[in-house]
Amino acid sequence: MATHWLKWLFLGWLLSFSMSSYAAQAVATVSKNIVGVNEVFQLTISVDxxxxxxxxxLSVLDDDFNYGSPSVSSGTSFVNGVVTRQTEWKIAVAAKEIGEFTIPSxxxxxxxxxxxxxxxxxxxNKTATSSSKPEIRIDAESNKDHLYVGESIRYTVRIRIGEQMSQAALQAPSGDGLNVKQLGEDRQVETVLNGRRYLIITRDYQITANKAGDILLxxxxxxxxxxKGNRGFGSTLQIPFEQQADDLTLSVQAKPADYQGLWLPTEALELEQQxxxxxxxxKVGEPVSRTITLRIKNAEQSSLPNLNLQYPDSVRVYDETPIYGSDNDFTFMTIKQVIIPRQAGEITLPALSINWWNTASSRQETSNIDGLTLTVLPGDPSTQAYLPPQALQLDNAEQVPGNVQTEIIHDRGWWPWLSLCLGLLWVAxxxxxxxxxxxSKQRTQKSDSKYHESLLTPVDGMIKSLEQNQPVQLQSYFHQWSRQNPNHPRFKELDTAIQNIMKSHYSKNKHQVSExxxxxxxxxxxxxxKNTVNIVKNKSSALEPITPD
Incomplete structure (x- = not known):
C-alpha cells in the first residue's frame, strides 16, 4: 500500500516539473535603444x-512615449512531434522628450x-535629424495692419504639408475686439519641391475691427x-502636432469726430445705376426700371447701407428683393425698382448720394448717381408696347364721324378693265x-383665332394678364379701362385690388403672393x-332696324 502511494507522488512531481519547465515566457525587445526625439522605433512583445x-x-507608455496601434499575430506549429505556440505584438513607438526613459514591464x-x-x-544621427523635424510650414499675411473701426482686412493663411497626417484642422486667428469670418472655400494645390511632394492649402479670413487701439492678432x-512608421514595422503611430503662425499687431483708428453721415470706412466704394x-x-402707365449697384471693398455684408429713395406721389414704385454677393475683394448689393407714372406732366426721380471714409487717403468722400427727369405724356393704350396691336384700330374706329359725304365719280377710267382682271383672277x-x-380651312381658323385675340377688351385683357401672371400688362389694361370708365362705381375697388397684385409681385417676399x-x-x-356684355346687348337691341308697319 505504501509503495502505491509513492508511485503517485513521484508522478505528480514529474508532472509539476514538466509544467513549470514549459510555462509561457513573455519577452520585450526594441529595434534600437538610442533614438532621437520623435524618431520611430519598433517595440516587439512576444509570448510563446x-x-x-x-x-x-500599452497605457504604461502614455507618459513618455507616443505609440500607434499594435500589429498582432498568433499561430501554432507542430514540428517533430513538438507543438509550438506563439503570440506577438509589434508597436511603433517614439519618445516625446530628450532624456533617459524606461519602457516598463x-x-x-x-x-x-x-x-x-x-x-x-x-x-x-543625421537621418534622425532630418526626420525629427516635420515637413510642415504655416505662413500668414494680411493686406494691411493699419485700419479704422468698422473696416475689414483680408488675412491669408498658407500651409505647406509634406507629411502624412490625420485629423488635420486649422484654427482661425483671434483677437480682442476683432470679428473673424472665413471667406469662401479652401484652395488646394500639389507641388514638388526638391523631389518631395507637398500639399499647399490656402484659406482667407475677413477680419473686422470693432474698437480702436493696438490689438494683438x-x-x-x-x-x-x-x-509615422518605418519600413518593416507592423504598425504606425500618430504623433500630435501643432504649429502657429506669427502674431500680428493691428493699429486701429477711431472714427473722426467731424465725419458726417453713415460710417463707411473702405479703400474703395463704387456706386452705379442703369x-x-x-x-x-x-407715357402714363408705362414702366421704367432702375437698377442700382453698390460695391464696397473689404466690407462685410451687414455693413452695407439701406438705400432709401423718396419718390414723388405721381409714380408707383415696386422694389424687388436685393441681391448680395462678393467679387474678388468687393462686396456688392444690387437693387431693382420698377417705376410706373400715374399722371401726366414732368416728374423728377431722385438722385442718390453716399458718404464714405476713404481709408487710403484718410478723408471723407461722396459717391453720387444722378436722378432722372421724365416728361410723362397722357397715356395712349393704343401705342403702349404691352397692348395688342389692334387696339389702335379700335380706338380710331370709335372716332370716325357719323356724317360722311359721298363723292360721285362720273369718269369710269380704267376701273372696268381692272374689274375684268380681278374677275379672271377670282375664277382662278x-x-x-x-x-x-x-x-385653307385650317389657315382660316388660325387667322380667326388671332383676330379675336387681338380684339380683347380692356376687361378681357386684365383677366388674361392676371391668369398669365403678367403684372405690367395688367397695369396697362387697367389704365386703358380707367380712361374709359373714370367714374365707374367699382373703380376704387379694382384700383386697390390691382395695386395689391403689383405689390405682391414686386415685394421682397414674392413667394407670399396671396391667392x-x-x-x-x-x-x-x-x-x-358681365355688366359690359349686358350693356352691349342693350345697345344692340336698341339699334335693330325698325320694320315699318
Missing amino acids: DNVNTNALD FRVGASQTDPITMTVMKSA RGAKFTGNLI WQPDVKEI TVLLWLTEKNK QIQRKTLEIMQDLN
Missing part, C-alpha cells in the same frame, strides 16, 4: 503561447516582460497627428381653293365683364 490578443495593456497573463532603458537625444494654428429703357419721355382662285380646301387677392381681383373683373 496562444493568448487573448487584447491581453496587452508588461504583464501578459501569468508572464511579465523585463523593463528596457531608452536613451533619447535631440537627434540620434493671434496667428492661425494648425493641428493634427503625424503618421435705366431701362433709357428715355426722357414716357376658286379653282385653287377647291383643290386645297382643307388647308385670395388674385381670386378677389378676378371676381371683380368677371363682374365688370
